[in-house]
Amino acid sequence: MRLSDTIETFIKEMISTAEENGVELRRNELAEYFHCAPSQINYVLSTRFTPEHGYMIESRRGGGGCIRIIHVQTSPTDHLDYLIRERVGTCLTEPEARLLLRQLNASGAVSEADAAMIAAAISPQTLSVPIPEAMKDILRAKLMRNMLLTVIRRTQAEHRQSTALIIQERKR
Amino acid sequence: MRLSDTIETFIKEMISTAEENGVELRRNELAEYFHCAPSQINYVLSTRFTPEHGYMIESRRGGGGCIRIIHVQTSPTDHLDYLIRERVGTCLTEPEARLLLRQLNASGAVSEADAAMIAAAISPQTLSVPIPEAMKDILRAKLMRNMLLTVIRRTQAEHRQSTALIIQERKR
DNA sequence: AAAGCTTTGACCAACTTTGACCTACGGAAA
DNA sequence: TTTCCGTAGGTCAAAGTTGGTCAAAGCTTT
Numbered sequence: 001m002r003l004s005d006t007i008e009t010f011i012k013e014m015i016s017t018a019e020e021n022g023v024e025l026r027r028n029e030l031a032e033y034f035h036c037a038p039s040q041i042n043y044v045l046s047t048r049f050t051p052e053h054g055y056m057i058e059s060r061r062g063g064g065g066c067i068r069i070i071h072v073q074t075s076p077t078d079h080l081d082y083l084i085r086e087r088v089g090t091c092l093t094e095p096e097a098r099l100l101l102r103q104l105n106a107s108g109a110v111s112e113a114d115a116a117m118i119a120a121a122i123s124p125q126t127l128s129v130p131i132p133e134a135m136k137d138i139l140r141a142k143l144m145r146n147m148l149l150t151v152i153r154r155t156q157a158e159h160r161q162s163t164a165l166i167i168q169e170r171k172r
Numbered sequence: 173m174r175l176s177d178t179i180e181t182f183i184k185e186m187i188s189t190a191e192e193n194g195v196e197l198r199r200n201e202l203a204e205y206f207h208c209a210p211s212q213i214n215y216v217l218s219t220r221f222t223p224e225h226g227y228m229i230e231s232r233r234g235g236g237g238c239i240r241i242i243h244v245q246t247s248p249t250d251h252l253d254y255l256i257r258e259r260v261g262t263c264l265t266e267p268e269a270r271l272l273l274r275q276l277n278a279s280g281a282v283s284e285a286d287a288a289m290i291a292a293a294i295s296p297q298t299l300s301v302p303i304p305e306a307m308k309d310i311l312r313a314k315l316m317r318n319m320l321l322t323v324i325r326r327t328q329a330e331h332r333q334s335t336a337l338i339i340q341e342r343k344r
Numbered sequence: 345a346a347a348g349c350t351t352t353g354a355c356c357a358a359c360t361t362t363g364a365c366c367t368a369c370g371g372a373a374a
Numbered sequence: 375t376t377t378c379c380g381t382a383g384g385t386c387a388a389a390g391t392t393g394g395t396c397a398a399a400g401c402t403t404t
């Protein structure tokens with residue numbers, strides 16, 4: 001088994017045993033544990049924990065710095081999940097994006113407010129920088145995907161919270 | 173947890189439990205309490221209690237000297253206006269953008285949910301396309317500006333609505 | 345052999361912590 | 375009153391601690 005696969009499995013194990021659906025890790029610590037270069041951790045993250053896989057990554061440098069990996073679980077039967085996987089893809093023209101956004105909003109998957117934020121991000125006005133049109137389509141897809149993941153993540157967090165409340169209620 | 177974060181939390185705790193919305197503290201005393209260099213207190217103040225965070229700081233040297241920290245609350249919309257004009261500009265590096273976002277959220281100008289959406293849009297993960305770094309900074313500024321404007325528009329719409337409601341109430 | 349993954353290491357960027365040196369205030373001594 | 379000294383806080387640059395990037399080198403699969 002390749003080292004990268006081992007590290008991937010290890011991190012996924014960490015995530016699945018964590019309470020929340022995210023973990024915090026130290027790059028150097030992990031690298032030392034697996035006797036590899038620290039940058040290998042980045043390689044694993046950038047090839048196996050991408051937004052396309054449903055992961056979002058945040059990190060901080062400096063003393064006490066760390067890497068946070070958040071797994072946004074989507075069920076294959078989920079409508080939003082389907083849209084993200086099948087419709088967003090790696091490329092999204094502006095008309096495509098607008099249509100998708102309207103549909104998402106109409107179906108109630110994305111609120112008016114969130115739709116407005118995404119619309120602002122993918123608008124031609126925002127993307128009016130001198131780069132090839134094809135690059136903008138890629139960028140639009142990335143923006144759309146990451147922002148939709150954020151929406152799903154929030155929905156899940158709210159769901160967890162309300163579930164916790166119900167459990168708390170039952171205990172009483 | 174970082175020492176700076178611990179000190180930050182400690183001071184915020186002090187402020188929130190204080191009668192007024194400000195506190196007075198002794199730099200050397202605090203430094204001794206946390207077993208750190210006195211200048212670390214300055215570091216915490218200058219990175220976490222700036223005017224942009226909504227804090228004002230006064231100090232007096234010499235015998236009986238002290239540092240006074242006052243938490244000032246401005247209207248979130250005004251704050252947003254100011255930040256869009258003064259801080260966003262046409263260029264925004266990733267650390268700059270993240271800092272700004274943290275401040276906006278801390279001051280209550282931007283909700284947690286909106287901040288998360290913006291964070292997703294300006295993240296390195298989203299902007300990982302092969303264009304010059306300078307172009308990304310421009311893009312980041314555009315994203316930030318247009319998304320913040322969206323937040324303002326929504327806030328104002330809500331305000332109009334609630335005002336209309338009040339007027340309606342009065343008419344009855 | 346070619347193409348496509350992995351692995352590594354040199355160099356970079358961001359954030360924190362510390363310490364040497366500086367400035368201001370206030371009271372005591374001259 | 376003026377001078378001096380002790381007691382605060384201020385500044386800044388160096389050192390320390392993390393993570394990020396990128397391209398070259400090494401494997402694997404075709």
